[in-house]
Amino acid sequence: MSIKRLLEEKQRQFIAMKRGTRIKMDDPRIIEKLKRSGLTVDSVPSLEERIFLLDNANLSTGGDSVDVTDIVHLEFSDLAVQLTRDMNLRLCGVDIMVDGSIIDPPVSGKHWVLEINAAPGLDHYVKMGEAQEKIVEGLYSEILRSLDR
Template sequence: METPFVTSIIQKVAEKIGAVVLVDPECTFVGLITFRNGNKTFFRSSRFSINSSGSVAIAKDKGVSSFFLNKFGYKVTEGQTFFSEELCEELANTRNIDTGLYYAKELGFPVIVKPINLSKGVFVTKVHNKQEYYQAAKKILQKTSVFIVERFYSGNDYRIVVLDDEVISAYQRIPLFIMGDGQSNVLELMQEKQETFIKNGRKEIIDFEDYRIKKNLRRRKLNFNTVIPKNNIVYLLDNANLSTGGEAVDFTENIHPDFQKLAISIAKDMELRLAGVDILTSDITSPIVDYTIIEINGAPSLTHYASFGEVQTKRVENLYLKVLKALENENFD
């Protein structure tokens, strides 16, 4: 069985500090690290005990984390959660899928509809009307019991990865797109993109059956058979997660100190030593004029980020080395 990327990096950096890694042979993304001083810690993919389970749980809940961030004085997305009757009958009477539509109309289309507690951009949808709203909300409720409707904000999407008082990486995330060559149709361009991902070690990312892709194509009066003119760019998804085919532009060396301080401050206030802070702003290399926090991640995965080059891979290795060194000296009593 192929060793997952994170596991292989953990094994590599653990060797540098004399730690021993025991990996479950069936679930190869799960393991136990034993340090030279006898301390032990488990990991599961990119999840480590460097963050408390409570802080990670709060960060994962987009509605709750947004509440606290707002109370701490940060600029967050305006939104409200809505529930299925199975989860909470009392709340569902006033905050159900139908009242969610009224709220979306109050905010003004387009709005963002997304699950409250899923990751990797699953079902995050930009909706422009009633039909698209119900399609997105029903998809989410088939998977989980709560979704959030948020105001749509324009701007560039950035992720800043923080460990304690240091920014490890900062990069802009660009949504999944294809570029026309004047000969290939949409489906062929998507297949070429998929092949490029696999070649670069990102595996099969594009879900050709994703309703959001089909929705965006219809909105542009396109379909899988449409030939795209040369150099024309077509964005297939609205969310910019790397796990759904987004691409990264690295700004680690150019991030402005204002945004470094902001990301570090957010992580500290959310009681997270390791965090991925997702921010919308116009330019991360200039002093802060305006920004909106999309969400915060207590177990940021950097697998796709590392696939963009040797420099990025080295940054990820450096991050995990620092995480292991911090855990080695942690007091687990």
């Protein structure tokens, strides 16, 4: 299946999940990214091949959400918790970009905090499955209980 057809299928999945998508196949950034990889929208990747259409992977531009809760190195979790405390927040989203693997300990100069969001959207995470839905329900329950204290 061509890259164009794969993207069309992905967009149908987004619509079925009631998830918006801003990614368009004629986006010059996509054309350029594919060109740098020696590909076009008509290229047919192998089943094992991962093709990145943009240099970023934001959810708003069609990126996929991947739950790494069970494999993320504890030091990354600790960093996110400490940043949340430093910002005097009860809840926040911390976007960390890692040059390497999230399962390995952080290496200086190889990870960056991209964003600390005081009002993170969890709708994509909740839609990943029952386990994620329970985590979010528990999170909100804990926040509401802490407000009573």
